[in-house]
Amino acid sequence: MSTAPLVITMGDACGIGPEIIAKAFAAGEAQGAFVLGDTAVMRRAVAQLGQSMAVATIEQPGDAAACPPRCVPLLQARGLPSDLQGAGIGRVDARAGAAAAACIEQAVALVRAGQARGIVTAPIHKEALSAAGVGFPGHTEMLQALAADPDEAMPPVRMMLANEELRTVLVTIHMSLRKAIDAVTFDAVLETLRITDRAMRRFGIAAPRVAVAGLNPHAGEGGLFGDEEQQIIAPAIAAARAEGIDATGPFAPDTVFMRARHAPGHPGEFDVVVAMTHDHGLIPVKYLGVEQGVNVTLGLPFVRTSPDHGTAFDIAGTGRADASSLIAALRMARRLSP
Numbered sequence: 207m208s209t210a211p212l213v214i215t216m217g218d219a220c221g222i223g224p225e226i227i228a229k230a231f232a233a234g235e236a237q238g239a240f241v242l243g244d245t246a247v248m249r250r251a252v253a254q255l256g257q258s259m260a261v262a263t264i265e266q267p268g269d270a271a272a273c274p275p276r277c278v279p280l281l282q283a284r285g286l287p288s289d290l291q292g293a294g295i296g297r298v299d300a301r302a303g304a305a306a307a308a309c310i311e312q313a314v315a316l317v318r319a320g321q322a323r324g325i326v327t328a329p330i331h332k333e334a335l336s337a338a339g340v341g342f343p344g345h346t347e348m349l350q351a352l353a354a355d356p357d358e359a360m361p362p363v364r365m366m367l368a369n370e371e372l373r374t375v376l377v378t379i380h381m382s383l384r385k386a387i388d389a390v391t392f393d394a395v396l397e398t399l400r401i402t403d404r405a406m407r408r409f410g411i412a413a414p415r416v417a418v419a420g421l422n423p424h425a426g427e428g429g430l431f432g433d434e435e436q437q438i439i440a441p442a443i444a445a446a447r448a449e450g451i452d453a454t455g456p457f458a459p460d461t462v463f464m465r466a467r468h469a470p471g472h473p474g475e476f477d478v479v480v481a482m483t484h485d486h487g488l489i490p491v492k493y494l495g496v497e498q499g500v501n502v503t504l505g506l507p508f509v510r511t512s513p514d515h516g517t518a519f520d521i522a523g524t525g526r527a528d529a530s531s532l533i534a535a536l537r538m539a540r541r542l543s544p
Contacts, residue, residue, distance in 0.1 A: 211270045212539050213316055215309040216243025216283075217328025219302040220293050221517025222527035224251035227328055227436040229529035231278045232257050236536055239326065240270035240279040242309050242316070246291050248280055255525050267321045283309045290355040295523040303334030310345065314352040317508045323507030324347075326535050326544045329517045332380075343380040346503055347511060353506050363505035364401050366478075367491045367514050369534075370500040371468050371480040375402045387485045390421055390434060395442035398480055403451045405504040406477055408542065417462050417476035418443055418455030419486060425456045439482070453480075463490035488514075497530035500538045509542045511535040 214236070216358045217223025224243070230236045241248060246355040247260045261278045264270055270279035286305045293299035310330075316322040335342065336543055342348035350363045366375045377398045378386040399416060406414035418439060419425075422432035429436055439456045446453045455462070459481065467490075481487030491499055492514060499514030513531035521527055 210291070210325055210326050211267055212239040212536065212543070213267065213281075213313045213322040213483065214239050214241045214305070214536075215313050215327045216241055216247065217309075218306050218331045218334055218517045219244065219247045219290055219294050220297055220334070220522060221297050221302075221329055221331060221518065221519055222522045223328030223330075224248050225255065225522070225525070225527045226513070226529040226532045228252045228255055228257060228259065228278065229527070230277060230533050230536060232259055233273065233529065233533065235529075235533040236278075238271075238534065238540070240264060240267055240281055242281050242283050242303065242313050244286050244290055245280055245282055248278060250291065252278065252529040254262050254523055261501065267316060283312050284381075296302075296519040298331060298333045298337060300334065300337035300339075301337035303331065303336070303340060306330040307335060307338060307340045307342075307348070310348055311352060314349065314508075315516070318353075324511070324539045326532070326539050327510065327512040328532065329513060329515060331517045331519075345501075345510075346379060349503055349506060349510055359509065361395050362401060363503055366396055366402075366502045366504050367488055367496055368500050368502060368538075369491060369514075371494055372463060372466060372474075372491050373489050374463070375405075375478060375480050375504065376484055376487045377480065379480045383483065383485075387421065387434075390438060390482050392438050392442050392445075393478075395439055395482075396445050399442065399446040399451055399453050400449070401505045402478055402480055403446075403453075405502075411477050413452060415476045416446075416451065416453040417457055417479045418453055418465055419459040419462045419479055419481045420456035421459075421486075423458075423460070425458045427441050433440060434482075455480075459486050467494075497528050498534050499531055500535045502538065502542075506533060509539050511539045 287301040426435035468474040
C-alpha cells in the first residue's frame with residue numbers, strides 16, 4: 207500500500223459535506239486522510255456539532271500523518287472566495303460552487319503528483335457549480351477532464367454505485383432522458399462492458415459475471431417495445447463475449463436487479479449490472495439504503511469514491527446528517543488504492 211494519504215475534498219460549503227467529514231474524523235474512520243478545503247468552514251462545522259476536535263492546518267499532504275487522533279488535518283485550498291463563510295448554509299451559492307470546483311481541481315493535481323493516493327469527494331451541488339460558471343454538470347465529467355493533460359484524449363469513464371448487496375455501472379449519466387437514449391450506442395455499451403470487467407477484476411473478482419439491463423420495458427419484448435436491445439445492446443454483448451468478458455443479457459430492467467442482489471439466503475446471480483440510463487441503475491441501489499452506498503468513478507488513472515447522496519440542504523447545519531456513506535467511501539478508497 208502507498209504511504210501517501212487519501213485526500214477528502216470538502217464539497218459544497220453550504221451543504222452537509224463539512225459536517226459528515228467532521229463526523230468521520232470524530233468516529234476514527236478517516237485515518238490516513240486529510241481534508242482539502244477551507245479551514246474556517248471546517249472549524250464552523252466542527253463547532254456546530256459540538257465536537258472538541260481541532261482542525262489543524264497542514265502545509266503539505268504528508269504532514270497529515272503527524273496529526274494526533276481526533277484531529278482534522280486540513281490543507282487550505284488555493285484561490286477560494288475570501289467571503290466563503292458568508293455563503294448561507296442550506297442554499298445555492300456561486301461562491302460555494304467555485305470553492306468546490308477549486309478543491310476538486312487541486313485534489314486531482316495532488317494525486318497525479320503522487321502526494322495523495324486517492325480522492326474521496328464530499329457532495330457538491332450542480333446548481334452551485336453552474337452559478338459559478340463551472341462548465342461541468344458534476345464530479346464525473348470534471349474528473350474525466352482533469353485526468354488527462356491538455357494534449358491528451360480524455361479517458362473513458364463510467365459511474366458505478368455500489369453497496370454490500372448490489373453494484374451498478376451506467377452507460378449514460380447526467381443528461382436528459384431524451385439525449386440518453388440517443389447516447390446508448392454499440393460503442394458506448396461495449397466500452398462500458400470493458401471498463402466494468404476491468405474494474406471488477408481490480409476489486410478482486412477473478413471472473414466477473416456481468417448482467418446487462420435492457421433499455422425498454424421487458425428488454426424490448428422481441429422488438430415490440432423498441433429495437434435498441436436487438437440492434438445495439440445484444441450485438442455489444444456478443445462482441446464483449448468474443449473478448450472473453452462474461453456478459454449476459456439484455457435482461458428486463460425491472461427484474462435483473464433482484465436477480466443480481468446479494469442478500470442473506472439469496473446469493474446474487476451476477477457480480478454487477480450494467481444499466482443504460484442514470485435512474486434505471488441508481489434507483490435500485492439507493493432504495494437499498496443510501497447510508498451504505500458508494501459512488502466510484504471507473505476508468506480514471508486514480509481512485510475516486512464518494513457518498514451516494516447529495517448536499518442535503520434541508521438538514522445542513524443541523525447536525526443530523528449521517529456520515530455512514532462517506533465512511534463507506536473512505537473504506538472503499540483504501541481498499542482500491544494501490
